[in-house]
Amino acid sequence: MPSFLVDPVACREFAGAVVARLRDAGHETYWAGGCVRDELLGRTPTDYDVATAAPPEIVRNVFGRRRTLAVGAAFGVITVLGPRTAPGQGSAGQVEVATFRTDAAYTDGRHPAGVTFCSAREDAKRRDFTINGLFLDPRSGEVHDFVAGRADLAAGIVRAIGVPAMRFAEDHLRMLRAVRFTAFFGFVLEAETRAALERMTHLVVTVSPERIAAELRGMVSRTGRHQALELLAATGLARELLPELAGRGASDGSAWAAAARVVGALDQSSLPQALAALCWPGDGRLLAGIVSRLRLSNHEAKTAAWLLDGLVTLGEESRLESWPWSRLQPWVAHPQAASLADLLRARAACGAGDPVAAAFFSAQVARPRHEIDPPPLVTGSDIMAAGVPAGPAVGRALARIRMLQLDGGISTREEALAESRAAAGD
Numbered sequence: 001m002p003s004f005l006v007d008p009v010a011c012r013e014f015a016g017a018v019v020a021r022l023r024d025a026g027h028e029t030y031w032a033g034g035c036v037r038d039e040l041l042g043r044t045p046t047d048y049d050v051a052t053a054a055p056p057e058i059v060r061n062v063f064g065r066r067r068t069l070a071v072g073a074a075f076g077v078i079t080v081l082g083p084r085t086a087p088g089q090g091s092a093g094q095v096e097v098a099t100f101r102t103d104a105a106y107t108d109g110r111h112p113a114g115v116t117f118c119s120a121r122e123d124a125k126r127r128d129f130t131i132n133g134l135f136l137d138p139r140s141g142e143v144h145d146f147v148a149g150r151a152d153l154a155a156g157i158v159r160a161i162g163v164p165a166m167r168f169a170e171d172h173l174r175m176l177r178a179v180r181f182t183a184f185f186g187f188v189l190e191a192e193t194r195a196a197l198e199r200m201t202h203l204v205v206t207v208s209p210e211r212i213a214a215e216l217r218g219m220v221s222r223t224g225r226h227q228a229l230e231l232l233a234a235t236g237l238a239r240e241l242l243p244e245l246a247g248r249g250a251s252d253g254s255a256w257a258a259a260a261r262v263v264g265a266l267d268q269s270s271l272p273q274a275l276a277a278l279c280w281p282g283d284g285r286l287l288a289g290i291v292s293r294l295r296l297s298n299h300e301a302k303t304a305a306w307l308l309d310g311l312v313t314l315g316e317e318s319r320l321e322s323w324p325w326s327r328l329q330p331w332v333a334h335p336q337a338a339s340l341a342d343l344l345r346a347r348a349a350c351g352a353g354d355p356v357a358a359a360f361f362s363a364q365v366a367r368p369r370h371e372i373d374p375p376p377l378v379t380g381s382d383i384m385a386a387g388v389p390a391g392p393a394v395g396r397a398l399a400r401i402r403m404l405q406l407d408g409g410i411s412t413r414e415e416a417l418a419e420s421r422a423a424a425g426d
Contacts, residue, residue: 007090008044014082014092015048016138018063022097023139025062027054028120030135030144033100037131040143040153041185049079049124050097051135059097076101076115079099102126106170121146128167128174129181130159156187164196172203175237176215183219183228194235201236212241213271213294220274226264229274230257244286245278257351258350265346272304273339277347281310303336310340315347318354320361326406332364333373341365377405377416386417387424397423 015031019262024030031039032051039045052059059078060068069079076099082092100123103112120135127133130149136142143150147161158181160167160174168174176199182189189197204212219228232238233256239246245256259277263269279287287308291301310331314320319330331337341362364372378401381396401419404410410419 005091006093008046010082010085010090010092011048012045015050015095018050018080018095018097019138021062022050022052022054022059025054025058027052027058028100031138032122032135033132035125036134036143037138037149037153039136040134040150044236047093048095050095051095051100051120052162053100053117053120055098055099055117059099061110072096072098074115075112076117100416101154103170105139112170120144125161126389127161128171128177130157131160131181131187133161149289152190152265156181156185157190158193159190160193160196164193168196168200168203172200172379173207173211173215173233175200175204176207176212176219179228179231179235179237180215180219183224183226183231184222186224186227189231197237198235201240204237204240209293209295213296216241216274216294217271220263220269220271222392225266225269225274226260229260229263229278233257233260242278242290244289258352261350262343262352265349267342267346270303270339272307272336273343275304276307277343279308280315282308282312303339306334306336307340311343311347314340314344314357317352318357320357324407326403328361328364329372329426331407332361332367337365374405376402377410377413378420382417383420383423388420393423 014412015035019029019031025278025362029050029052030036031048033049035045035048056070056073056076056078056415059080060070063078063080067081071077071079078097080095080097085091099117100113100120102118102122102249103126104114104116106112124133124144124146127147130147130152132149133145133147134149137144141197149301152159158178160178178189178193178197181187219225219232227239232241238256256278259274259280262277263274266273275287275290279290284305288301291304296304314331331340334340339359343351344358344361345355347353348358376398378398380394380398383397383401384390388394388397397420400423401410401416404419405416
């Protein structure tokens with residue numbers, strides 16, 4: 001369910017009600033994982049997971065089959081749907097309820113071959129990091145900590161539960177999660193955990209491109225994105241994730257570090273912005289290879305390519321104010337102009353590009369829309385009615401009239417039609 005439709009208060013109340021209902025039915029049940037971590041850090045959780053001693057069938061019986069989804073039942077996970085709300089009101093979302101379990105061997109670097117239901121203590125030991133291995137009773141506020149996660153939270157440490165190499169071998173994506181958590185919370189990656197990660201970076205290529213892209217989005221769009229990119233390079237993950245950039249500092253840190261500073265200086269970063277910064281300067285082929293391999297959406301791919309083109313065209317320009325408006329306007333009027341303005345500003349703040357030019361571009365983007373992109377004075381039909389024959393000549397005439405309009409050479413429909421008639425006579 002889209003997060004923008006979820007009411008945080010309703011979501012929290014629903015997650016608490018799920019725990020209460022299972023406990024009232026006689027089953028040990030807690031909030032689990034990231035929501036507990038966030039609670040203890042004083043953050044508002046964005047979603048809630050529940051762990052319980054109740055087997056999946058019992059969970060479905062408690063909440064009813066119409067209000068549950070059994071997509072993850074093979075791994076002991078049932079999704080409980082929140083109460084229906086009126087149109088326009090925030091939803092309570094949904095809560096994943098997982099039966100306490102231990103996992104069989106992982107054969108694909110992602111999923112266990114099977115699961116065995118167990119106690120809360122054993123369930124905690126199969127999770128990824130100590131800060132994510134905590135349980136909380138929302139009724140009493142009591143925390144159940146079987147993995148010393150509270151101490152690591154207090155000390156600001158990301159530490160794998162048990163043997164780090166085993167945790168990473170089970171699910172290779174955990175290496176990226178380790179980087180994301182470390183950077184986002186401003187924590188330190190524990191020495192043995194980091195050493196295991198650095199030995200195993202080659203395994204990250206087995207993770208699906210879509211899941212890699214999702215982790216990268218999470219890293220570069222949140223607090224700590226500068227640190228996340230630096231840690232990707234320092235651990236060797238960057239070289240495996242983006243081999244196209246190995247010669248640009250993903251290995252030695254030079255160009256990569258400069259791009260990481262730019263991404264860190266952005267006001268609101270996205271994956272297309274980050275990729276444009278990492279690939280600059282470039283001819284687009286480098287970026288195209290990356291977005292294709294990561295299977296980014298067409299929208300993300302086009303946005304990244306346009307932003308990189310913008311950096312190449314405008315990034316080193318020191319006299320944008322001297323450009324004819326018809327030359328600058330297509331950049332300013334583009335739907336992603338604000339993202340490009342943010343990139344130019346961030347680069348200037350990091351010592352690349354001209355700060356005056358960046359400020360000028362940002363000022364143009366902030367102008368009212370009717371000033372940036374006034375309606376055309378004539379249409380193609382008008383051009384043909386004036387005598388210009390159908391075909392490429394119509395496009396050329398429209399482009400010339402638009403240029404004159406934007407640059408102030410003409411301002412009325414009559415003047416545009418006069419230009420059309422002149423074009424017809426050429």
